[in-house]
Ligand SMILES: Nc1ncnc2c1ncn2[C@@H]1O[C@H](COP(=O)(O)OP(=O)(O)OP(=O)(O)O)[C@@H](O)[C@H]1O
């Protein structure tokens with residue numbers, strides 16, 4: 001199971017909207033998905049109540065201590081993807097969600113306040129050595145402001161922009177607000193719209209990023225196996241040297 005967390009200290013940057021958009025895009029791409037709500041504000045539960053369909057379960061987990069055992073159970077049940085929506089600010093539940101994530105997505109509008117507010121989330125992701133990426137959301141269609149925001153985020157992370165800034169950028173479009181009001185995701189509300197194209201593109205980007213993480217794990221395993229073999233060879237050589245000497 002892959003666990004994706006949407007987190008940032010700043011309220012209103014699009015955590016819940018992107019969680020719902022990505023959940024439906026992933027479901028339509030063939031994944032089994034559950035939405036996990038750690039925000040007592042209840043945006044996802046309210047959305048689920050407006051939805052005349054129980055195809056996507058919204059599960060509240062408000063206590064940090066419940067997080068790891070519940071994720072373990074979900075993984076054992078065969079679920080493929082858990083998408084976690086967190087509250088603004090930085091709570092114990094958010095920290096737990098980031099700690100057990102495979103990818104932490106940090107949404108930010110292209111404004112100084114939003115970008116500054118990413119720092120604390122970034123520190124938590126780094127402290128737990130979790131992969132993270134920024135998602136620029138509610139952007140104008142194009143302009144200098146977006147380039148500046150993208151470059152600032154890349155500098156903040158001190159990493160290659162292509163790894164750290166999710167693509168495509170998600171433009172400010174009414175479809176996002178209207179779909180949520182109707183208990184839908186954009187890909188259901190406006191299947192042929194630009195908003196859907198962007199959210200589907202974002203899901204594909206996330207999928208690729210998760211595969212990249214899986215490759216990294218594989219490389220780590222190969223390195224650790226090679227280290228193990230070197231260790232055995234070194235021990236044998238030492239034994240042989242001792243035998244020769246005696
Ligand atoms: N790309 C977008 N285009 C237009 N409106 C958007 C977009 N993304 C989010 N919104 C709107 O912005 C508002 C805030 O979004 P959302 O509730 O997803 O943010 P949040 O980070 O979850 O907020 P909170 O911190 O309060 O939980 C909502 O009204 C939502 O519909």
Ligand SMILES: [Mg+2]
Nearest residue numbers: 015016039043
């Ligand atoms: Mg929210």
